[in-house]
Amino acid sequence: MFDGFERVRIDTGGATINAVHGGTGPPVLLLHGFPQTSAMWHRVAPALAQRHTVVAADLRGYGDSSRPPAGDDHAGYSFRAMAADQVAVMRSLGHERFAVVGHDRGARVTHRMALDAPDAVTRLAVLDILPTLHVYTHVDRRLATAYYHWFLFIQPYDLPERLIAGDPVGYLHRLLGTWGGVLDTFAPGAVAEYERVFADPDARHAMMEDYRAGASVDLEHDRADVGRRVQAPLLAMWGTRGVVGTGPDNPVAVWREHAADVRGVALDAGHFLVEERPEESLAALERFLEDG
Template identity: 75%
Template sequence: MFEGFETIDRVIDGVPVHAVRGGDGPPVLLLHGFPQTHAMWHGVAPGLAADHTVVAADLRGYGDSGRPPSGDRHTGYTFRAMAADQVGLMRALGYEEFAVVGHDRGARVTHRMALDHPAVVTRAAVLDILPTLHVYDHVDQALATAYYHWFFFIQPADLPERMIAADPVGYLHSLLGGWGSGLDAFAPEALAEYERCFSDDGARHAMLEDYRAGASTDLEHDRADLHRRVAVPLLALWGARSVVGASPAGPLEVWRERGDDVRGGTVDAGHFLAEERPEETLAALRTFLSEAP
C-alpha cells in the first residue's frame, strides 16, 4: 500500500513506535485514528510524498507500535503521552519541526501536540473531530447514540474487552461500516490490516485504554489548558455525513475558540474521509501544507 516507502521502527523512551516514510521535502507526520493503523493513509500519503517527506506512524497501543502499561488513571495512553512518542520519533529521524495531520484519535493527539510542543509543530490538520472536552461538555441524546462506544469503552476493564472478544472482527466491521462510511470504503489490503490488529486481545485492550484516558486524565489536561490556544495554522476537515458534520455546533466556530488561525470545511464523506474520498482529502491537505507561512 506504500510503494517506495521504507519501514521504520524506533524505540522512543522505552516505547516501540512503528512507521513508514517516503518522499522528499518539508516533513509531515500522519496520525491515524481508532480502530485503524497508519494503513488508513494509503490513499493520501503517496500523493503528499510528491512534495513532502511523509511519515505515517502507528500510535502507541495501535498497529505494530508498543503497548506500554496503562499506569494509574490510564496515563500510559493519554494524548500527551502519544504526542510525546511522535515528537520523539520525528526527532530521532532528524526532524525538529514538522507539520502534523491527524484523523479521529490521531487528530486529538495532533491537538495536544500543538499545545504541548508549539516550537515543533509548524501546521496542524484535524480530520473529523471536535475537541475532546467540547464533546464531553455538549453530550445530548443524538451524540450519545452516535458515540455510544465512547461510554461503552470507558467501563472498567475487563467488561468491554470480554464482550468485544465474542466477535472482534464482526464488531470491527460494525464500527468501520458506521459513522457515515460504508464498509466498501476500505481497500481490501487496509481492511485486512485492521482485522489483523483488532483480532489481538492485547491491542484491543490498549485501544480501550486510549478511550479510558480520554475520559479521565486527558480531560484534566484539557481543562487545565483552556487558556492555551493553537498558535500555528490549523485546518479542520470533516465528513458531511459524519457525526461532526451533523453537529449543531459549527465545527469551524468551535475550533476558532481554540486556535488563532483556523480554516477548513466539509468533504463529501462519512467519518473515514481519507479512505472514502482520498483525492478530495489529499487536495485539501496539499493546498493547506503548501501555503506560505
C-alpha cells in the same frame, strides 16, 4: 501499500513506534485514529510524498507499535504520552519542526501535540473531530447515541474487552461501516490490516485504555489548558455525513475557540473521509500544507 517507503521501529523511551517514511521536502506526520492503523493513509501518502517527506506512524497500542502498561490512572495512553512519542519519532528521523495531519484519535493527539510542543508543530490538520473537552461538555442524546463507544470503552477493565472478544472482527466491520460510511469504501488490503490488529486482545485492550485516558487524565490536561489557543495554522476538515458534519456545532467556530488561525473544509463523506474521498482529501491537505 506504501511502495517506496522505508519501515522503521523507533524507541521513544516510553514505547516503540512503528512507522513508514518516504519522499522529499517539508516533513509532515500522519496520525491515524480508532480502530485503524497507519495503513489508513495508503491512498494519500504516496502522492503527498512527491513534494513532502511523509511519516505515517502507528500510535502506541495500535498497529505494530508496542503496547506499554497504562498505569492505574491510564496516563500511559494519554494524548500527551502519544504526542510525546510522535515528537520523539520525528526528531529521531531528523525533523525538529514539522506539520501534522491527524484523523479521529490521531487528531486528538495532534491537538495535544500543538499545545505541548508548539515549537515543533508548524501547522496541523484535525480530521473529523471537535476538541475532546468540548465533546464531553456538550453531550446530548444524539451524540451519546452516535458516540456510544466512548461510554462503553471507558467502563472498568475488563467489561468492554470481554464483550468485544465475542466477535472482534464482526464488531470491527460494524465500526468501519457506520458514522456515515459503508464497509465497501475501504480497500481490501487496508481492511485485512485492521482485522489483523483488531484480532489481538492486547491491541484491543490498549484501544480501551486510550478511551479510558480520554475520559480521565486527558480531560485534566484539557481543563488545565482552558484559555490557551494553538498558534500554528489549523485546518479543520470533516465529512458532511459524519457525526461532526451532521451535528449542531459549526466546526470552524468551535475550533476558533481553541486556535488562533483556523480554516475549514467540508467533504461529502462520512467519518473515514480520507479513505472515502482520497482525491478531495489530498487536494485539501496539499493546499493547506503548501499555503505559506
